[in-house]
Amino acid sequence: MKVDFIINSHPEVTRIGILEDNRLMEIIVEDGNERRQVGNIYLGKVNAVLPGMQAAFVDIGLERSAFLHVSDTRSGAVDTEMFAKSLASGSPASTKEVHDPIEKVLKKGQDILVQVTKEPIGTKGARVSTRISIAGRYIVSMPGESVTGISRKISDRTERTRLRKILSSVKTPGYGIIARTAGISQDEKSFKVDMDTIVTKWKEVGQIALKRKAPSLLHQEQDIVTITMRDLVTLDTNSIVTDSKTVAREAKKYLKTYASGMTGKVKYYRGKTPIFDHFGIEQEITGIMDREVLLKSGGSIVIEHTEALVAIDVNTKRYVGRKKQENTILKTNLEAAKEVARQLRLRDLGGIIVIDFIDMDYPDHKEKVLNTLRSELGRDRSPTKTCQVSPLGLVEMTRKRVRPSVFQALSQPCTCCGGSGRVMSTVSTATRLGRFIERASLEKMHRNLVISVHPILAEYLHEEEGKRMNHIASISNLSIDIREDDQLRVDEFKVYSLNVHEEITSLYSRSGKS
Numbered sequence: 470m471k472v473d474f475i476i477n478s479h480p481e482v483t484r485i486g487i488l489e490d491n492r493l494m495e496i497i498v499e500d501g502n503e504r505r506q507v508g509n510i511y512l513g514k515v516n517a518v519l520p521g522m523q524a525a526f527v528d529i530g531l532e533r534s535a536f537l538h539v540s541d542t543r544s545g546a547v548d549t550e551m552f553a554k555s556l557a558s559g560s561p562a563s564t565k566e567v568h569d570p571i572e573k574v575l576k577k578g579q580d581i582l583v584q585v586t587k588e589p590i591g592t593k594g595a596r597v598s599t600r601i602s603i604a605g606r607y608i609v610s611m612p613g614e615s616v617t618g619i620s621r622k623i624s625d626r627t628e629r630t631r632l633r634k635i636l637s638s639v640k641t642p643g644y645g646i647i648a649r650t651a652g653i654s655q656d657e658k659s660f661k662v663d664m665d666t667i668v669t670k671w672k673e674v675g676q677i678a679l680k681r682k683a684p685s686l687l688h689q690e691q692d693i694v695t696i697t698m699r700d701l702v703t704l705d706t707n708s709i710v711t712d713s714k715t716v717a718r719e720a721k722k723y724l725k726t727y728a729s730g731m732t733g734k735v736k737y738y739r740g741k742t743p744i745f746d747h748f749g750i751e752q753e754i755t756g757i758m759d760r761e762v763l764l765k766s767g768g769s770i771v772i773e774h775t776e777a778l779v780a781i782d783v784n785t786k787r788y789v790g791r792k793k794q795e796n797t798i799l800k801t802n803l804e805a806a807k808e809v810a811r812q813l814r815l816r817d818l819g820g821i822i823v824i825d826f827i828d829m830d831y832p833d834h835k836e837k838v839l840n841t842l843r844s845e846l847g848r849d850r851s852p853t854k855t856c857q858v859s860p861l862g863l864v865e866m867t868r869k870r871v872r873p874s875v876f877q878a879l880s881q882p883c884t885c886c887g888g889s890g891r892v893m894s895t896v897s898t899a900t901r902l903g904r905f906i907e908r909a910s911l912e913k914m915h916r917n918l919v920i921s922v923h924p925i926l927a928e929y930l931h932e933e934e935g936k937r938m939n940h941i942a943s944i945s946n947l948s949i950d951i952r953e954d955d956q957l958r959v960d961e962f963k964v965y966s967l968n969v970h971e972e973i974t975s976l977y978s979r980s981g982k983s
Contacts, residue, residue, distance in 0.1 A: 510583070510584045556678070582678060617640060635656075674688050853867065910946060915969065
């Protein structure tokens with residue numbers, strides 16, 4: 470599989486498109502003014518302990534307090550001064566899982582070392598853990614841990630055995646260590662250099678923690694381009710193309726340290742056409758905002774975001790097949806399974822996801838669709854868990870979410886519908902206006918009204934030779950002048966009284982809204 474990284478650098482936003490066999494599979498977006506927090510290590514201050522939730526809220530200097538559950542606390546790590554001193558000395562104190570209730574582990578006002586494991590999303594603050602770690606190119610290191618592990622994505626038994634021997638050799642006492650997929654085929658010296666570099670960083674974290682006051686940032690995760698070079702670029706990468714000379718230079722500098730033979734794969738794009746347009750990525754990004762995704766066969770999938778979950782519906786639409794109905798349904802579901810897996814990565818959707826496949830009668834068809842979905846999800850960096858196809862054709866799954874989706878990053882709630890996707894109909898708005906006028910007529914204070922409405926609503930009121938408007942005027946016995954204003958929403962109106970020369974829209978609106 471050919472993998473290309475396309476990097477569009479801009480002062481306000483950096484975007485990285487990941488192409489697999491020339492098809493966009495992932496888009497990574499980082500706001501220039503808001504760097505990602507996942508991976509950052511903070512000296513925080515506990516500002517609330519909640520026994521009923523077995524959790525605490527920790528001030529780490531962000532807009533909202535971070536959430537720390539008791540399951541994410543480690544004994545040894547919560548004694549901040551002692552743990553920081555042990556880090557600074559290069560001999561981290563041992564940490565273990567906590568079995569006591571949160572109120573016996575933490576106290577309000579206590580300083581604590583935490584790491585962000587999940588970005589703030591919506592109204593929720595960041596999620597943090599006292600099990601802190603720093604990732605290098607080939608390993609992940611956790612102070613105070615005893616684990617020696619291998620990434621689950623490394624499946625070759627011979628390679629796993631080789632890496633385990635290397636880890637045992639380079640491991641520094643007091644530090645847990647896990648081999649990353651980038652470590653495949655690397656020699657012991659590469660792992661040793663990585664380990665020594667990370668141990669030095671841990672000493673710095675401990676020294677800074679002893680000097681700072683909470684809340685304070687102790688270790689910041691690298692920028693998105695460097696993270697991509699570290700976590701995603703492998704020897705199999707086809708190319709890394711960027712429209713920034715600075716990014717190209719920094720990428721080569723980073724790769725030279727770990728894989729000097731790959732520096733030639735970094736290319737500076739000199740074309741006049743914007744880089745994302747040249748590689749066909751911009752059009753794909755526009756499609757991320759669409760509810761419906763068309764399939765090549767003629768079917769489609771519809772993606773709906775809700776507060777609790779993401780619902781995905783599969784439709785045959787205009788695809789009718791050539792032979793049996795069961796084969797038509799199977800082909801659509803198989804194609805949809807591949808596209809669903811791609812859209813989950815492309816949109817970076819997470820949490821609970823429910824997929825409504827077209828009902829299948831044959832068990833082997835259900836198995837084929839489920840196996841296809843799981844196979845495609847196997848290429849996903851985010852951990853996923855998929856349940857069996859239910860009798861109704863539903864597949865429930867989860868995908869780990871650590872940051873807002875690309876959909877959320879690129880959009881904001883609609884000012885007209887408030888994010889619901891729907892607004893009040895013309896009929897309902899006209900009825901609401903009629904009730905408003907009836908209430909105003911009871912007071913007898915405003916006999917002459919000027920009402921501004923959207924042109925579509927004005928057209929509706931004046932249909933059938935103005936019968937609707939004449940009816941409203943007759944039952945209210947008021948003088949009403951309807952004026953069009955295309956700056957208003959379709960479901961909005963504003964009412965002015967010529968008797969008192971002021972707007973009275975809120976005066977007779979029961980909800981307080983027009």
